[in-house]
Amino acid sequence: MTLAAQIKCLASDALHALFPEAGLDASQITINLTKPEFKGHYTIVLFPFVKALRMKPADLGDKLGNYLLEHSQLFSACETVSGFLNLSIRDSYWPGFLLNHFNDTCYGDAPKHDYRVMVEYSSPNTNKPIHFGHMRNNFLGFAVSNILKSQGRQVVMANLVNDRGIHICKSMIAWQRYGQGATPESTGIKGDHLVGDYYVRFNDAFKEEVNALMAAGKDKEAAEKEAPIMKEAQEMLRRWEAGDAETRQLWATMNGWVYKGFDETYHRLGIHFDKYYYESETYLLGKKIVEDGLRSGVLYRKEDGSVWIDLSAEGLDQKLLLRGDGTSVYMTQDLGTARLKYDEYKLSKSIYVIADEQNYHMQVLRLIMQKLNEPAADGIYHLSYGMVELPTGRMKSREGTVVDADDMMDEMIRLAKEQTEAAGKTEGFSPAELHTLYEMIGLAALKFYLLRVEPKKKMIFDPRESIDLHGYTATFIQYAHARICSILRRENLPLLPDATHFQNFQLTQPLTDGEAGLLIHLEQYPALLATAAQEYNPSLLCNYAFTLAQAFNSFYDDHSITKAENEEKKSLRLMTIIMTAQVLRHSMNLLGIRLPEKM
């Protein structure tokens, strides 16, 4: 049990013992970390109880504090400051804590339990390469999956590939028109980029045709409808759904190029999946669900043959589920995929990592599933995240304003190289080691940058400013880790301690503020990790690891480990920094960030 939880229990018992008649609500007890300007480590907020007890906060604080000191060995001192009871943890708590945990690579993990959850993330379209905004999705989904695993959930990492639809046909049409048989091999261009280029090409041609039609007197709407290239794309979509062999062949070939490109990028990003779903394989199941819904009367058909659901009773609109020509829409395949996921894995929860522009879509999906009595409905959870925008607005692949993921990784690695060389830190590394190091630093900085902001919030990235490698960054954490490893490589270290070093866990020297502060920080980790899992929020881990590294750096600055005052302090500090490095690795590992031993 964590300290905060222990204190809450003790406080609850104390309040009931002191004021048995008052009927106080123990859930009102809040335990905070004591602010650094006051003496103490943990603080109990007294205000919720002063009214019911009709006592002054100072009197209540003294009474509660004295009771706690008397009835528990956990505390060494207490002090009441204007409605807050500040408690100091006894030094002798820490040797036992360290001996139990300092070398425990599972510190922070929770026991396994049978709670199955799927995290669907990445879910790319196969008409364009992965860009900077998608990277936020990829890192977020990967990190959340790992965090949930650490907390004992059975996690399936899934990728739903949007491999069919009008947007794919656009790339295909443009390639047929302008490609002259170009392939990744013949051009030397990575497959996903090659296909993406034709998607852009389609939109250029489309614009030209629209302009020509408008010059001939058409209004904009009519011109967009009549543009020949758009009609060709729509015709191709119909041929695809009809199973036309030639169309399917081209589709399979071009998607194959894209998958090969994606695999390379995923590999570099350090992410992976347990299960792939393809929209082309789930949309038929979706159509079947729609047909069933039609029969049961939940859905209805309009005169033109299109199928709808009426959600006006829920305050929403009518929503299309099948087009008049019988082809499916985005929602159709989502219904199919949702049922398939549930049937295959018997999920308690199904998390969708999708940008917040689809909040409405996800709300509707869940609602439709409920109305259709699909058992998967209740487990659907939309992990909505804000989009990464440029200072000029959204990235648009149609307009070529995207920051490409592959380019961005190259740029970050280049930056890591440049700054390592500028700092003169390349000595003692082989060229191959340096290469690995630059990649570690550059990719870590990128991941951290995208994960450190609370998912819900949108973020703005200015490509003209490079991502910093100082301050609130992964580099800062990596550096703290490398410093610890450097100490641990030294030869004049004391032997690793065992319990006999600490007579009944009593210390002969009091802990300094720096020592206690670092220990308190380490003690927080399991609770913090549990919260991150509960809230699906990796940014909490970024924040935690950064402040831990900060606490270590300050500690490092005014405490010598190798030349500590005595053997007791040496052992204590050694365990403390080993545990610090351990927790930094554990937390960053969940985010897919590696920490070098030397940098």
Place this chain on the structure above:
RNA sequence: GGCCUCGUAGUUCAAUGGAUAGAAUAGGAGUUUCCUAAACUUUUGAUACAGGUUCGAUUCCUGUCGAGGCUACCA
């Protein structure tokens, strides 16, 4: 128009209704015969506005102003 997010130092981000609103960066001033100065110490600087609820509001409620998203037979 309707619905949903979001407005915090110059900038990028924090703060389960709790103490004097924290960091980072940028700006000012310092620290290296001693375990890695990619570090440390110190300083300047912010809750869009107006009400309300509360012992206490950045947080909850109402309104105003501002930004973004959704409201497609695109995905």
